[in-house]
Amino acid sequence: MVSNVSGSSSRILQEEIDKLKAEKSSIEDRISALQAQLNEEKDKDKDSSTCCFPSSLSINASSCFQHALSPDMIYRYSRHLLLPSFGIEAQSKLLKSSILVVGAGGLGSPALLYLAASGVGRLGIVDHDVVELNNLHRQIIHAEAYIGQSKVTSAAAACRAINSTVQIVEYKEALRVSNALEIVSKYDIVIDATDNAPSRYMVNDCCVVLGKPLISGAAVGLEGQLTVYNHDGGPCYRCLFPTPPPTSACQRCSDSGVLGVVPGVIGCLQALEAIKVASSVGESLSGRMLLFDALSARIRIVKIRGRSFHCEACGENAAFKQPMFQKFDYEKFTQSPFASTPLKLNLLSESDRISSKDYKARVTNGEPHVLVDVRPAHHFKIVALPKSLNIPLSTLKDKLPAISSALKEEEVTDSSSGSSASLYVICRRGNDSQRAVHYLHQMGFTSARDILGGLESWASDVDPNFPTY
Known part of the structure; x- marks a missing residue:
């Protein structure tokens, strides 16, 4: 009876051991599954970060860097990143x-x-x-x-x-x-x-x-x-x-x-x-x-x-x-426009202005005249019409005698016509010339006339090869 009892007890112990081993195996499998899930979540959190070392090296990619700059970005902006006062933090802000x-x-x-x-x-x-x-x-x-x-x-x-x-x-x-x-x-x-x-x-x-x-x-x-x-x-x-x-x-x-x-x-x-x-x-x-x-x-x-x-x-x-x-x-x-189009004044009446084409026709017909260019001297050096007299607008007040002399000289030169010489004024775009004509009228030069649109008009309507600036 004793041996039978002992045998029965051994079987019970062995069954208990087998049961515990099975539970242990199940727990280990569960731990492995949970660990895999945990690793997957970690990878998702770091999906914007790529390892900066070759895959052949046994270095964990997640420990490479803790910022959003890719290897290409690190290389492209490396000289920024090397600056202690700029670095990763400033570059990251700039990228955003x-x-x-x-x-x-x-x-x-x-x-x-x-x-x-x-x-x-x-x-x-x-x-x-x-x-x-x-x-x-x-x-x-x-x-x-x-x-x-x-x-x-x-x-x-x-x-x-x-x-x-x-x-x-x-x-x-x-x-x-x-x-x-x-x-x-x-x-x-x-x-x-x-x-x-x-x-x-x-x-x-x-x-x-x-x-x-x-x-x-x-x-x-x-x-x-x-x-x-x-x-x-x-x-x-x-x-x-x-x-x-x-x-x-x-x-x-x-x-x-x-x-x-x-x-x-x-x-x-x-x-x-x-x-x-x-x-x-x-x-x-x-x-x-x-x-x-x-x-x-x-x-x-x-x-x-x-x-x-x-x-x-x-x-x-x-x-x-x-x-x-x-x-x-x-x-x-x-009191100024958004557009960068040049200012266009309208100070004079139509009778005090002529087109560049009309001026060209009068020159071709030999009309005795004086052409005063009122642009600044450095503008005049760029390009000018033949035989024009450069008197900048800022000096016009002091140069009125010179204009009178030029008109008299033109009349003497062309005395056969019996008519007085005409006075025309030109500038770059036709604004300063209007100001000049308005002043000349006040000073007694009542026949002075403005050339509409200035040299830009001459280039567009008369001579397409005339330089503009």
């Missing part, structure tokens, strides 16, 4: 940023190229104009092949060529109150690369309404300036200029000229300020203005007035909200 550049001209060209190259996430380009030959000395983003085509198309192609990873958004239209809020609202930062007063006020007001930093630059002749508005508690454009300057003080490159590299310098600095604001690096030009004098190679940074509590755009009782902005007439406010 969006910047709108209003104007693809002299300022916008270098700004767009450097922003695209630096890795801005999304870059918007607004411009309604087309590429012209006389743009190319300063608007370096455009090539000869794009003459006659949209500046936005040209600029976008150049940006994509330098960095295909940047999202480029094209707006082949002028920025106006009707579309500004919709367009600007989609971007973090705005660069004002325009060249006229109404656009500057409009872009500023739009940025204030939407709370966007504004990188503002300007360049004409051999000088440029740059500041950051509506950022870090600083002033907006209206704080500094509550009333627009007189139209006579608003110079444009098409009238005053510009050395191509000058807007290039300012445009590059605009890109720099936009990058600093986007990446939260360094000290922006908010509350300060950079002044650049190309002729003396001097750069000055001056403190500007702070934010005005009485400012209509950003002051305590600011009137500029969205409804008012969309109804505001910026051309009327500034």
Whole structure:
């Protein structure tokens, strides 16, 4: 009986052992399944990160780096990343940023190229104009092949060529109150690369309404300036200029000229300020203005007035909200147009003006006359009509005796006709010549007549080979 009991007990123990082994196997299988599921979840969390080592090395890919930059990005922007004051954090912010550049001209060209190259996430380009030959000395983003085509198309192609990873958004239209809020609202930062007063006020007001930093630059002749508005508690454009300057003080490159590299310098600095604001690096030009004098190679940074509590755009009782902005007439406010088309005065009656074709016919018929060109002397050196007398408008008052002498000399030379010599006045586009004729009439030269449209009219209507500038 004892042996039978012992045998029965052994079987029971063996069965218990077998049961526990089966449970152990089941638990191990369950642990393996859960571990696999856990590893899969970890891989999903790091799916934007790729191992920077060859697969042949036994290094866990998830331990490679803890940021969103791919190996290609690390290599492309490596010189940024090596800067202790910039690095991964700033580059990552830049890659997530969006910047709108209003104007693809002299300022916008270098700004767009450097922003695209630096890795801005999304870059918007607004411009309604087309590429012209006389743009190319300063608007370096455009090539000869794009003459006659949209500046936005040209600029976008150049940006994509330098960095295909940047999202480029094209707006082949002028920025106006009707579309500004919709367009600007989609971007973090705005660069004002325009060249006229109404656009500057409009872009500023739009940025204030939407709370966007504004990188503002300007360049004409051999000088440029740059500041950051509506950022870090600083002033907006209206704080500094509550009333627009007189139209006579608003110079444009098409009238005053510009050395191509000058807007290039300012445009590059605009890109720099936009990058600093986007990446939260360094000290922006908010509350300060950079002044650049190309002729003396001097750069000055001056403190500007702070934010005005009485400012209509950003002051305590600011009137500029969205409804008012969309109804505001910026051309009327500034007394100047958005478009860059040349000013066309209408100071004289029709009887005091003749067309370039009519003047050509009179010259051909041998009419005795004096042609006074009232452009500045450096304009006259570029190109002039034969036998014209250069008396700049600014010196006209002192040169009246010279005009009288020229008329008398012409009458003596052609004494056979028995008629007095005619007096005609010309300039580049027909504006200063009207001012001159108006003054000459007051001074007793009542027969003086203006040539409509100036030398540009002569080139378009009389001599297509005559140079324009």
